[in-house]
Amino acid sequence: MARRPTIADVAELAGVSRATVSFVLNNRPGVALATQERVRSAAEKLGWTPSRSARALSTGRARAVGLVLAREPELIGTDPFYPAFMAGIESVISETGDGLMLQMSRPGDEVETYRRLAADRRVDGVFLTDLRLDDPRPGLVAELGLPAIAVGGIESDRDLPTVNLDDRPVVRNAVRHLVELGHRNIAYVAGPEEFVHARRRREAWADALAEAGLPRGTSLPGGFTAEGGARATRALLDLPTPPTAIVYGNDLSATAGMAVAQDAGLRLPDDLSVVGFDDVPLASWTSPTLTTCRANPVLWGRAAAQALVEMIEHGTTADVELDPATLVIRGSTGPVPVRGSR
Amino acid sequence: MARRPTIADVAELAGVSRATVSFVLNNRPGVALATQERVRSAAEKLGWTPSRSARALSTGRARAVGLVLAREPELIGTDPFYPAFMAGIESVISETGDGLMLQMSRPGDEVETYRRLAADRRVDGVFLTDLRLDDPRPGLVAELGLPAIAVGGIESDRDLPTVNLDDRPVVRNAVRHLVELGHRNIAYVAGPEEFVHARRRREAWADALAEAGLPRGTSLPGGFTAEGGARATRALLDLPTPPTAIVYGNDLSATAGMAVAQDAGLRLPDDLSVVGFDDVPLASWTSPTLTTCRANPVLWGRAAAQALVEMIEHGTTADVELDPATLVIRGSTGPVPVRGSR
DNA sequence: ACCGCCTTTTAAACCGGTTCAAGTCCCGGT
DNA sequence: ACCGGGACTTGAACCGGTTTAAAAGGCGGT
Numbered sequence: 001m002a003r004r005p006t007i008a009d010v011a012e013l014a015g016v017s018r019a020t021v022s023f024v025l026n027n028r029p030g031v032a033l034a035t036q037e038r039v040r041s042a043a044e045k046l047g048w049t050p051s052r053s054a055r056a057l058s059t060g061r062a063r064a065v066g067l068v069l070a071r072e073p074e075l076i077g078t079d080p081f082y083p084a085f086m087a088g089i090e091s092v093i094s095e096t097g098d099g100l101m102l103q104m105s106r107p108g109d110e111v112e113t114y115r116r117l118a119a120d121r122r123v124d125g126v127f128l129t130d131l132r133l134d135d136p137r138p139g140l141v142a143e144l145g146l147p148a149i150a151v152g153g154i155e156s157d158r159d160l161p162t163v164n165l166d167d168r169p170v171v172r173n174a175v176r177h178l179v180e181l182g183h184r185n186i187a188y189v190a191g192p193e194e195f196v197h198a199r200r201r202r203e204a205w206a207d208a209l210a211e212a213g214l215p216r217g218t219s220l221p222g223g224f225t226a227e228g229g230a231r232a233t234r235a236l237l238d239l240p241t242p243p244t245a246i247v248y249g250n251d252l253s254a255t256a257g258m259a260v261a262q263d264a265g266l267r268l269p270d271d272l273s274v275v276g277f278d279d280v281p282l283a284s285w286t287s288p289t290l291t292t293c294r295a296n297p298v299l300w301g302r303a304a305a306q307a308l309v310e311m312i313e314h315g316t317t318a319d320v321e322l323d324p325a326t327l328v329i330r331g332s333t334g335p336v337p338v339r340g341s342r
Numbered sequence: 343m344a345r346r347p348t349i350a351d352v353a354e355l356a357g358v359s360r361a362t363v364s365f366v367l368n369n370r371p372g373v374a375l376a377t378q379e380r381v382r383s384a385a386e387k388l389g390w391t392p393s394r395s396a397r398a399l400s401t402g403r404a405r406a407v408g409l410v411l412a413r414e415p416e417l418i419g420t421d422p423f424y425p426a427f428m429a430g431i432e433s434v435i436s437e438t439g440d441g442l443m444l445q446m447s448r449p450g451d452e453v454e455t456y457r458r459l460a461a462d463r464r465v466d467g468v469f470l471t472d473l474r475l476d477d478p479r480p481g482l483v484a485e486l487g488l489p490a491i492a493v494g495g496i497e498s499d500r501d502l503p504t505v506n507l508d509d510r511p512v513v514r515n516a517v518r519h520l521v522e523l524g525h526r527n528i529a530y531v532a533g534p535e536e537f538v539h540a541r542r543r544r545e546a547w548a549d550a551l552a553e554a555g556l557p558r559g560t561s562l563p564g565g566f567t568a569e570g571g572a573r574a575t576r577a578l579l580d581l582p583t584p585p586t587a588i589v590y591g592n593d594l595s596a597t598a599g600m601a602v603a604q605d606a607g608l609r610l611p612d613d614l615s616v617v618g619f620d621d622v623p624l625a626s627w628t629s630p631t632l633t634t635c636r637a638n639p640v641l642w643g644r645a646a647a648q649a650l651v652e653m654i655e656h657g658t659t660a661d662v663e664l665d666p667a668t669l670v671i672r673g674s675t676g677p678v679p680v681r682g683s684r
Numbered sequence: 685a686c687c688g689c690c691t692t693t694t695a696a697a698c699c700g701g702t703t704c705a706a707g708t709c710c711c712g713g714t
Numbered sequence: 715a716c717c718g719g720g721a722c723t724t725g726a727a728c729c730g731g732t733t734t735a736a737a738a739g740g741c742g743g744t
Contacts, residue, residue: 006730017694022732032692049461053404054730056395058699064443069425077426077639078623080419083411087418090446099464101406102444104432119391122441226627256627263629281420282624285568285598287605297419348700359724364702374722396700400729 088301229253269334288331430643571595611676630673
């Protein structure tokens, strides 16, 4: 296996200096066409590709962006958001030959992970996902001078560029849909309150109830997990006046909730209506099929990547507001049970 | 924001040469303890971290490994294997400060993606997952001189180090479990035949039937998707003699299959037993809960990463055989319906 | 023949580390 | 007083690109 060719080899073969080869490669003006041609064919002949590391060293750019996943390992596989989100990122950055550096960390080591990423200059910028209230990361990336994009957290006072999708309209739609079906006792099973998006969804549910002139509903934590959703559902069904409809923070807890309700002998949607969030692939295949809210994580990824690239290149970028999620009405929602039927 | 310190700054502050700083950093023997101390505290004081790119350039190692995900974008989110697998990889490589470079590609562009990864020398080695029959990648990485580990594909004639988990025993167990419950007509809904692991599971099912002295069963393609699983299930139920049990290539198609069966008026497991594969988080929360086969993708990731690191460092490594998956018996399997009850 | 100017090309410094061959010191042995 | 050798240290080359300042070449005008 021969040593791989360097720019010097190409220069020699083309009979020019290394500088010229570099100019041609980066198609900088000021090189005679004939020379360009000679250089290109020499490069081609030798099968030369510029070395990333050498380039990174002299340009100071890693040509890679970083994504830190700070979830408990056992939760990692449950969220279909990330794979799709990453696919969206890839579709943008691969166009310019950039790469995606993935780091996983325990939720606690997050800050350390970002620090290392920045110290190593392994990436030119990072995505901040799963933003929490009082999240240390916006301050951290500012301190580190690391270009970053906040994904999904609306933080009006932050100077961090944001790619946002407002979950509130679709949650309000979901509640409205239930109200139209006659429901008046609509509970909520929330995700972890520290997440901006989890809290926002819950607030939207509460707001929608108020808008409909309904009393405050019951909200219980479901932790975005199946177990949590099941537990919360059991608790809700044990209430003196159980809800006739439950809105869940995500599909995972909604599905678990449906199982719990059915185990308790309820028929869905006759006795209980259920709404999820995410539209996971299985949502069309539960029984009944799951009414849920569908966003487009691939588009999130694309938008976030575009914003980050612009941020890296120009030091600034505009906030992006994505099209809101849509309500997908399936079989798990139906008319409120006639009073006293239970 | 001050320019970040270089090794020269540290050297100057410590009153030594750059070479000495480098030696201390890499704790090479032959540096006086007092000097080491001086260098370290100088580095600390300046907040110096060696630059990855500079290091990569002079050592020729990128200190990163690559994972290429070649799935249709819409399928990416459905498989809990990858996130957990990646978490396993991370847990190993982050110990040495290495990184994980993620590339996604359409199934067709796969080879191109590996080529680029190798040409850029962005990674020191790669994982080959989802191996197919006649997969071009083993040959490719050999040609490129790129260290690689085959994950999950048993290819006895390959000289590629392999981290393997034999799915066959657990599938045979599943079939045996069904046979013990009295089933004699056990069908299979398979994943795409081009995948080594999909084919292997199906063969294990067929073998187990033979071992039990049963006639050949019916196998239909389910493509590892919900839709495919649903379609295959409908077709199986429409057979003149429908199966009393169905084994699926993965949980996704199994869950969809359960929904189809229930829609057709069958009670599970009374009229039909179902077995999945993967043990996705939701498997405990379907109704009935899903009997399935559980492997440990995090361990796969760990083992694969360890093997790859060794491969990168020593040019060779032993094959690894992981503990087989286990059968998790839940509510979707039960005694065969009494003859003629349908 | 000389000059200025524009186009094209190049030498050399630089990015920030690693590494090897060649020092420098110091000490004990003769 | 001189020598050999081990323990430390260092100068300088090197990794493979980019970039700047300056040189070289060509050409029309006077």
